[in-house]
């Protein structure tokens with residue numbers, strides 16, 4: 001963090017990169033270029049630093065499904081509600097999960113009505129709480145490959161505990177990326193450097209081999225994103241495509257061996273629905289059988305409910321998550337839907353495209 005920020009040299013370098021992007025776009029005769037910035041953290045950088053306004057008009061940066069809270073399906077939020085309703089448990093959740101709207105209300109509303117729901121900033125706080133109380137503690141674990149290793153490490157540490165379990169809504173990035181590329185007209189992807197830091201660049205090679213689009217593993221400073229856009233337009237200008245690692249100061253080909261080892265030991269992947277996306281193969285991380293006693297779904301006999309899919313009449317988050325709509329294209333944006341009164345998950349969380357855009361929207 002801060003690697004590039006606020007230096008005169010960085011400003012000059014940014015101008016050079018932007019000039020080079022503009023030149024390449026002229027050479028490309030202003031052809032429309034849709035680049036998906038997959039991850040909510042990239043959307044944050046792009047919006048906070050006004051990068052869209054600095055790029056030529058033919059470059060359209062669209063956000064993707066890389067917000068773990070936004071893609072957590074309602075049926076899994078209902079599991080958390082069910083365990084609160086039926087059992088004397090303490091449910092621990094991350095702050096962003098609290099306000100996600102569902103037809104049964106949000107967890108925040110449930111908490112206000114008396115459900116024993118506690119906020120934690122990491123799973124170790126939930127584990128610590130379980131050590132201090134006799135009650136059952138159920139942790140609602142969400143996140144991509146970036147947070148799943150800490151959940152796995154906590155499970156390995158909890159071996160002797162009998163009052164701790166999790167509902168795992170952890171999701172894997174690459175099945176979603178593959179789905180989006182197979183269904184949308186995207187010219188290139190700014191790939192999440194934080195995920196690649198764990199997985200390494202190798203899994204992205206498989207996606208590249210299949211779709212042959214410019215894929216740029218990218219860091220989270222503004223300069224990182226601008227460099228990634230330049231790499232995309234250079235590839236398109238050469239009529240070429242490749243997987244490039246812009247974030248090589250952090251991402252290695254083979255990733256983080258410790259994190260990968262924890263993931264492999266604790267979790268297995270199963271087919272699962274995503275909010276806004278269909279059921280994706282091997283996309284949800286669930287506990288392996290040897291850790292079954294920590295699986296709240298089997299421990300409490302929780303059953304997933306059938307949830308009526310959301311439609312455009314109720315929320316446009318699905319289109320936003322698939323990169324088919326920009327938040328401002330949603331008829332509810334900044335009208336019926338605001339952070340104070342969200343209609344969909346993308347307006348509730350700090351990684352949600354609508355909430356990020358709302359904060360910088362001219363009004």
Ligand code: SF4
Pocket residue numbers: 314315316317318320327330331332333334337338342343344345346347348354
């Ligand atoms: Fe969903 Fe609200 Fe965003 Fe529209 S503005 S896509 S309803 S979160």
